[in-house]
Amino acid sequence: MRSQNLSFDSLAVHAGRDDLLGLGVHAPPLDLSSTYPLPDIEHGGASYEAMATGGHPLADGGAVYARLWNPTVARFESALALLERTDEAVAFSSGMAAMTATILAAKARTGGRHVVAVRPMYGGTDHLLSSGLLGVDVTYCDVVDVAATVTVDTCLVVVETPANPTLELVDIAAVVEAAAGRPVLVDNTFATPVLQNPAAHGAALVLHSATKYLGGHGDVVGGVVAGDGEWAAALRRVRAVTGAVMHPLAGYLLHRGLSTLPVRVRTQQASAEKLAAWFSGHPAVRRVYFPGTHEGDPTGLVGRQMSGPGAMLAIRLATYEHAAHLTGSVRLFTHAVSLGGVDSLIQHPAGLTHRPVPAHARPALEIVRLSIGLEEVEDLQADLAEALG
DSSP: OOGGGSOHHHHHHHTTOTTHHHHTOSSOOOOOOSBOOOSOHHHHHHHHHHHHTTOOOOTTTOOOBTTTOOHHHHHHHHHHHHHHTSSEEEEESSHHHHHHHHHHHHHHHHOOOEEEEESSOOHHHHHHHHSSTTOOEEEEEOGGGHHHHOOTTEEEEEEESSOTTTOOOOOHHHHHHHHTTSOEEEEOTTTHHHHOOGGGGTOSEEEEETTTTTTOSSOOOOEEEEEOHHHHHHHHHHHHHHTOOOOHHHHHHHHHHHHHHHHHHHHHHHHHHHHHHHHHTOTTOSEEEOTTSTTTOTTOOBTTTBSSOOSEEEEEOSSHHHHHHHHHHOSSSEEOSOOOSSSOEEEOGGGTTTTTSOGGGSOOTTEEEEEOOSSOHHHHHHHHHHHHO
């Protein structure tokens, strides 16, 4: 069957496996080669030049070198592009490498040096943009101010929805309209392609920290950006020059992770919905941040832009001391950064992932973020109840 005729769940299982029949294997092979034999100088040189400038390897002996291309990683890229409904995807060694490459590619493609960044967003992205290392001028703004913030020099508008760590939702189509032709990058890490396809709402680029839900087991680090062919070529060129290539083993694990992604995300989401409702009635919890509530989704983006609220949530307690006590008292939740794995995690954003963010834009000290895993939800609730009590 043609891939466009498959449901999302079937596509998650079969995408990126088109060449397996010809190879005579059932499971995708893991190619760890750092270099490849060349049929002759001319063929190898032409293929090298094609990849170094953002293109694909030539057939019949054109792989050349693993910094430029790897078949295991390419299968993951192909699969993710199908799930995000884009032409192509380009994988990197981490989510931050992917974000860095995107900013450099945007500068090169547009000639601009100005980036509009909508807060809140992941602390690492916030820190990267403000660091000055990439030679861009950054204006941070609220989502309602995007139209007034873009300039003729704007090369990229960066948004994250749901946003890290307090799950604010952004209307992607509205941001694209406000950007007035400037490319919009959406960090889709929290939603995953199971729940949201930003390209379908006009986003030029869709970024994932693949370390999170795409891998799903806390054992791989990677990043990936999906977009059209021209953006993919620009991103591959940056990757080839900077060397931010994804390791083949990471590509293998991420491709495998996609096959269970729909099942994991929907199960985790169901547990998050139950815990959010329970938190809403708990006397120790001052506020629940979750897109599945009216307060968390006042404009009705869940059901219109997202197919569900996701499996991330945050809560606000009375004081920082209460937040610290909770993170240190749970037993089934692991106190650790990252998210999206099969096991549940809890962390304090202001003290950890968002520590480099300026104080005025940093999450409140009373906020704790939770990534809900695949444990029995009653067990998770009991763990939280004891720690809160």
